[in-house]
Amino acid sequence: MTMLARFGAALLALAALSGPALADGPVTVTAAWARAGAPTAKAGAAFLTVTNTGAEPDRLVSAQTPVADKAELHTHLMDNGVMKMRAVDSIDVAPGAPVTLKPGGLHVMLMGLKQPLTEGSRFPVTLTFDKAGAVTVEVTVQGAAAMGPAH
Secondary structure, three states, rough: HHHHHHHHHHHHHHHHHHHEEOOOEEEEEEOOOOOOOOOOOOOEEEEEEEEEOOOOOEEEEEEEEEOOOOEEEEEEEOOOOOEEEOOOEEEEEHHHHHEEEEOOOOOEEEEEOOOOOOOOOEEEEEEEEEEEEEEEEEEEEOOOOOOOOOO
């Protein structure tokens, strides 16, 4: 394979990773990202946007990734003036109303990291929806101070 052909193949592969992930139903997942952590960190979080373009509501019910022992759906709550994280059973995804998982709100909590989340790296997360089924999205790790996906 020539250098030009390899470069073209690499560009096509990169383009495939950067587009929205589609489930079996009318659900898309976009802007998936995580923050870089310390080399010894045992936990991290993934953030993304879920859009339901169908007519029926759906629910995000679980997440899995090979980079962590466990992935849970979490939210932040204020309790007596103290911000706390708490696991949630599911996240509702209403038709036509994108749900953004972001710092300080809903997120995918990654526990028991098997490798550091280093800036520029990527890893897969499989999200399971009640109706749409499983969708795997590629998460891009941003810098430690990032507040959203890189554009």
